[in-house]
Structure formats: structure tokens, C-alpha cells
Amino acid sequence: MKYLISLILAFSVKVFSLVFFRLERTIINETPDFWDDITVFAFLNHTSLFEPLLFSSVPNSFFYKNVKRAVLPGADITLERPIVGRLYKTIFPQIIGITRKRDDSWSDFMDLVKPGSLVVLAPEGRMMREEGLDKNGKPMSIKTGIADILSKTHNGYFLIGYSGGLHHVQRPGEPFIHLFKTIKITYERISIKEYKESLNWQEPGFHKRVVNDLTERMKRNIPK
Secondary structure, eight states, X not given: OHHHHHHHHHHHHHHHHHHXXXXXXXXXXXXXXXXXXXXXXXEESOOOTTGXXXXXXXXXXXXXXXXXXXXXXXXXXXHTSTTHHHHHHHHOTTEEEXXXXXXXXXXXXXXXXXXXXXXXEOTTOSOOXXXXXXXXXXXXXXXXXXXXXXXXXXXXXXXXXXXXXXXXXXXXXXXXXXXXXXXXXXXXXXXXHHHHHHTTTTSTTHHHHHHHHHHHHHHHHSOO
């Protein structure tokens, strides 16, 4: 029943987005099976808690196939919010709250990652404010946790979603959203096996190489 409720809510958000916003979606090297066999889904350029509006960019079949196997790390402070936190927990039943430190919360999340899981995460680990920094005034960066996940995942595809940003729709801390805006996203799908081999994943420094590679891909592929 909880997964049925998740689907209904996800589709409701998607319909809302399609009605009140204009979507510009770009897919790099699209193939007929582009949305199949995804095991890691990384969402880059995290700017707003209202990014579920980007559900409109994902086909319905993707939700049907993956809602039961999706596991997500979520910021503990976000999941404690009375409205947004409940929304995320309902859409994603297997979301687990983590802190921004390498503590037991990250280990608990990694224990949820099993063969057959779809891991969905925002590798930056926090939201970018309008000035281009996080809420503490520090530069944004991709965290090495994504490399932990890739190290543990050996099959399937790595789907990367590059958001064009949603500050024009809702800024962090703003209590409302601006309707009838254009939201943009670009998708790229990469074989996990080939990606790891290209970055010599069994050699020292893999985590840093992943961070550097994704940083460059984000700079190149974020929609303007």
C-alpha cells in the first residue's frame, strides 16, 4: 500500500508540474532503452527543495519499475520539516536521514544498498544559494559518497541529471513557488562498469577522480 501511495503522490506532483511549468529536457545520446537498467541516479546542481517538480522529465514507466527499489539518503534537517519532510518520506519510502558528517548515519544508509537497489542521491549533499555558495557561505562541491556507492555497484547504468537550477521557481527559505516558469534538465546515461574502468576504480585515488570527473561533467552539461 505504501508504494501505491508513493506512485499516486509522485504522479500528482508530475501532473502539477506539467500543468504549471514549462519543461525543457535534453538527453545526451538517447537510445530506446535509455531509462532501463538504472542502478545509480545522481542529481546535480541542487538548488531547491522543490526539485520533485522535475518528475515531469521522467517517463511514467520509470516510476512504476523503480519505486519499490529506490533507496535515498536525505538530509536529516530536511526530513524533519513538517511538510517537505513528510512529502519526501511519502514519495520515497526508503529514504534515510543522514548528517553531513561521515558518521553512523552514512553507514546505515550504505547498508541499505543491496544488489537490485536503485540509489538516488544529490552528491553535493546540500543546496546552493543564489550567490553560488551553501548556506554557510562555503563553495559547493561534490562529496565523495557517490564514489562509495559506485564502488559497491557493479552492474547497470549510471544516470546523471543536470538541473538548470530552480532559484527562479523557489529559493531556499522562500515560503512559496513562482508558477509558469521554465524548468530545465539534461540527462546522461553511462555504463557503470565502463565508467569505473575508465577511472581505474581499484586504484588509489578513485574517490577524487570521481569527484573531479563529475564536477567537469556538471560544468559542461548544466542547461543554460
